[in-house]
Amino acid sequence: MNDQQLNDHRWQALCQRARHPSEPFFYGVTTTGVVCRAGCPSRLPKRENIRFFDSCAEALQAGYRPCKRCQPLQEKDPRSALATRVCRLIEQDPDNADLASLASALGYTEAHLQKRFQTLTGLSPLEYARALRQQNIYRELGRGKSTTEALLDAGYQSSSQFYSEFKLFSSLPPGSHRQSGAGEILTFTAAQTSLGALVVAASSKGLCWISLGDDAQKEVENLQKHFAKAEFCPPDRDFNEWVSQVIGFIDNPRHPLALPLDIRGTIFQRQVWEALRKVPAGQTLNYQGLAEAIGKPGAARAVAGACAANVLAVAIPCHRIVRSDGSLSGYRWGVERKATLLDRENST
């Protein structure tokens, strides 16, 4: 079963109100920031506002708060009752959570508290506070607030404080063996656009990542997975200027995006992407046509693979590739976004 099928299966279990699904699982509600165990009696959220997790600890690491009704941490293990109390105390005031006051409030030594919490959740209490604050920011971004507004509302004094915490936190669970981005520092930011959440990253050479999606946090996670070894830093004025150009291009994609790109891929992929960049706005091509454009008419299938591997949405306009019958083929960032971009390019 792939992830999609597994999640569909889990969604079915939630709809059927299965109290004891065959495999226990947890779900975070992106609009409220709460994590529930499967079988929680609370009202069922909309499908698009749910993120599934294998364990409650993973959801906490992503900044979700344990639900008060189903108490997802409270399971057999008596240590989890303490962990839940720690979560509650931090949730009350994530900005001022410190280990010493948590320990004295609960009557444990700092070391003991830290160890117990970490064993159960994979996080230190302070990392949980940080994750909560980040989750709050993503939710605010999802409501259409600007990055700066969201950061200030979440209690950050400045964006650099947020990004330095983010850097600390993001070095925790990459779980990826890829060398992508090793030793590099990438600038990144998230913003809301007319096509949903936008995440942009750049190296010293140029833009290396543009993605669009429904959920800013998911897009940031995808970025981090892709460049698992990179460090991420806050945007400066020049970078913000690039980001506003990308946003402008999304609203009006008829004029070419004239920004430096740091294009990474095999020689073949780069050939395909270069050819894609020559397809003018308002025109479309099929895979066969693109294969012919690079002088490899037999390579349509490989060309399709290269299009799918593009990580620079709109800058490398793979949305201009359609099926040979003219219908829209898939699009990494959602086929509806592809249709909207093409409509915008065709309107005069």
Ligand SMILES: [Zn+2]
């Ligand atoms: Zn619940």
